[in-house]
Amino acid sequence: MQKPSIPKGTRDFGPEVTAKRKYIIKTIEEVFRLYAFNPLETPAMENLSVLTGKYGDEGDQLLFKIINSGDFLKKSEQRDFDSGSQSLLPKIAEKGLRYDLTVPFARYVVMNQNEITFPFKRYQIQPVWRADRPQKGRYREFYQCDADIVGTQAEFQQGWKEVELTLLIKEVFGRLRLKDFEIKVNHRDVLFGIADYVGMKGQEIPFCVALDKLDKIGMEAVLQEVAAHGGNLEKLGSILDVITGKKSIPSLLSDLKNLISTSEKGFNELSTYFQNLPDTEKVILDFSLARGLSYYTGIIFEVKPTSVDMGSISGGGRYDNLTSVFGLSNVSGIGISFGLDRIYDVIQELGLFPATSKASTKVLITHFNTENMQHGMKLVQNLRAHNISSELYAESSKIKKQFQYADKNSIPFVLVIGDKEMQTGKYSLKELSSGKQESLSEDEIINKFSHI
């Protein structure tokens, strides 16, 4: 018999890990709701006509495709087979697994445009699938936790939504007790304007990669790297002088705006954003931030933990024309996405999971004989009626085995019922971690756990 296995790049999540993942999801979801986002869920499967062409050629390759049901070859001819996989594919597969939550959201907005009240604030927390080569920290099934606001372009002119999302990010990580992180902010127009100004139009990514090294390798090295791409070193020098000039953000933005006349809108939006922000703690203006260039059109964000070596754990920004690919124009938006898996790794590495996120069962009721157990059944039901997660060891077993069960399942308390306990109505309650033992009545036990 073959040993069972799971597909590579996928994972089972056992009790402790699932409980911790649920704690993160619950925290993010509570903040989404606190900020008045409404839940949306879409199917795991989408029509390939919806998915294909939305993520570039590479993305199309990474879509998981589902074979049509029944006799899937019925539409195929010999020449489809002869021409190979890419020719046969459209004849045998019409559906694929969602690749992200944004395209399904855009599809939903288009299909329900007449029922939706704009601006529409939705959150969505669901798994996505990508046929990427699995490696450390990269999986073929992973969760995204997205919140977006969409509406007409006119509804996005004053920049308050950027501020709201910044506060939301801080609230999420604050509740997760992560203190060491920074929110990097840039503006797509400003990024393009600077790259253009230094002679690297069309080479925005290499430009950002070079600029990103400013802190690490210094100005000279950045100049060399930009020179290698044919950039204008004199103009770059004047930019770097401003950036490294330790100015306040408003005057930095104003000085750069004077140099780069093509990006006035971008500089103005960044200025307004920083002006409206209640405080700039943890918010870093970073001109080397280049997030999804083809998609975003305004302010962009990225969150990085600062005390662990980890890529971005959250990111997002302003976009226009979300739905134009589905024939609905003039839908603009702003969104933020939290990466569950990376956040998990950070929280785990820093030891920030609260004890309560691990196991929920508070007490195991143990017993010596059937009569004790029958008595225990009433007791466990009474504890549960008081919302105390508890368990009756549901077989006659040696008391040692019952205690081991509690220990292995991280159940913190064990209650023992013997004949004497039944007579006196006082039960012995032992805390496994400390070994401390108390003799308590049913009411006292309920009272104790109601306060834990």
Place this chain on the structure above:
Amino acid sequence: MQKPSIPKGTRDFGPEVTAKRKYIIKTIEEVFRLYAFNPLETPAMENLSVLTGKYGDEGDQLLFKIINSGDFLKKSEQRDFDSGSQSLLPKIAEKGLRYDLTVPFARYVVMNQNEITFPFKRYQIQPVWRADRPQKGRYREFYQCDADIVGTQAEFQQGWKEVELTLLIKEVFGRLRLKDFEIKVNHRDVLFGIADYVGMKGQEIPFCVALDKLDKIGMEAVLQEVAAHGGNLEKLGSILDVITGKKSIPSLLSDLKNLISTSEKGFNELSTYFQNLPDTEKVILDFSLARGLSYYTGIIFEVKPTSVDMGSISGGGRYDNLTSVFGLSNVSGIGISFGLDRIYDVIQELGLFPATSKASTKVLITHFNTENMQHGMKLVQNLRAHNISSELYAESSKIKKQFQYADKNSIPFVLVIGDKEMQTGKYSLKELSSGKQESLSEDEIINKFSHI
């Protein structure tokens, strides 16, 4: 441009429906945890070697299969194509979507048998996929909410776990405020024994179908139907005499046990079950209940609402050899599964969703000008700091449009900030449903919503 669509048999869940679904899931999950079940999550994709052959031939047809990534035809030859879909399939697809939560659970237990502490209590709430023909109430993607206890057969001998699951069922539907339901109970050995006794061995399903009609069409009609299948009417008559004799459950079971000597174990287990049950309210002994004959080996359950026309909304029972198909013997268990979609329909039809399950946002803050809005930003942050889900209308807009937004999004309260309100620190708070208006300070508002 093609209008976007979703695959047939799948659904988008908009804000209100998703919120209600989450309310049901949360309720079930809370009870699972209260009863000391631990969470497990498995990947959406499983290897086809794990799924195939576990659900019968029909089930294999209903599996959604995923095409291998990249050049999926590289292992295929001309003769595979010539022989048709069923021959080509294993060459081009190695993975499928999970069909239920039981087989992935069994796989998990086998793969992690050395780390698991038995008896192992797990719950799992995830979607499953079946390529069934879509029809009313039948979808290609739907949620299952399962709780199972597995261990060695010795750990299941005293029948307490059956009692626990019965109480769990009552707790779930109690919390969902569903009063009108019944839990039908039968035992697989008893069912087989009776069918055998009346000469319908191997025809258990037609026998149960006939017996199920006893209440509706009467004893004569049941006898006729059984006769049509060649059953022994005299023996059936003696069974029906006992069943319709209005006896207490203990004496009913004891009388039948005397007739049907082959099912002693089954009758004993049913007797113990009813004896251990704290109360038999809503629990019906129903000899016509035949649930998953090939799978269950002991007591079986099914829950049906009694005031709406709907099939079973929950079901389960005792099984042996869960994992033998994966090479691990002697793993027995008992499980219960709740069907989210049907429960949703019942709760909806009976109007049992609490108002709080629909929308979470309590208050919309509206304003007349930018200064008011800046003021509102501070106010909304303060409300959120007090855990009050609230929203600032984040653009300058006509006040009427802002009120409409609250109305359409079911936000119950609207707070208005004008210049006067900013001066006095008293804000006008309007309840949309009643039209009632109050003038309140920030502290009074926070106090009010903390008590809603």
